[in-house]
Amino acid sequence: AQTVTQSQPEMSVQEAETVTLSCTYDTSESDYYLFWYKQPPSRQMILVIRQEAYKQQNATENRFSVNFQKAAKSFSLKISDSQLGDAAMYFCAYRTYSGGGADGLTFGKGTHLIIQP
């Protein structure tokens, strides 16, 4: 079974600065997907960024980027120019590569990100 580890229960950053959230995972598969989800106080889970394991290039979405190290099984999230609206719980998640059937997401325990004005 896959496991996802987020070693930082809480992180704090000054507005406009850069912060990196760490995530490691354990799997024996070679093809899979990785995600970062954001959960603000509204509780709605929002997909922030995603990465296919067979793609070496790191994914980027505006101020959000990842550092994907497949050999090290590491998938960190970098948030540049932090904004107050970035304050939320962030979850790293793993999804097995599957051609069909239900394929569940495995989540880490989350990192609570605080943005200091």
Next chain:
Amino acid sequence: DVKVTQSSRYLVKRTGEKVFLECVQDMDHENMFWYRQDPGLGLRLIYFSYDVKMKEKGDIPEGYSVSREKKERFSLILESASTNQTSMYLCASSYPGSGLVGYTFGSGTRLTVV
């Protein structure tokens, strides 16, 4: 705007009651999931379903059951609610093999068992 709708945002039930949490999706997704979210534990999979009347246990199925009589609706049932089932419950749906698309989540039901 596609969505997953959970019928209750907040719910308070008494110990021993039978509790139904309802989830409806309008995206014609085959797969539906129930997760439980607790502080410091992240999201843990309770049950999932990949078709009508089909169900599979997740990581923490004890004390729960599910029902999927229609494709769009997936119900989580607490047969006899206990205080340790006080938690946030999240429903999600997806296409099979949708890979990078990920899931669509509901906005959660915060259940308190007293």
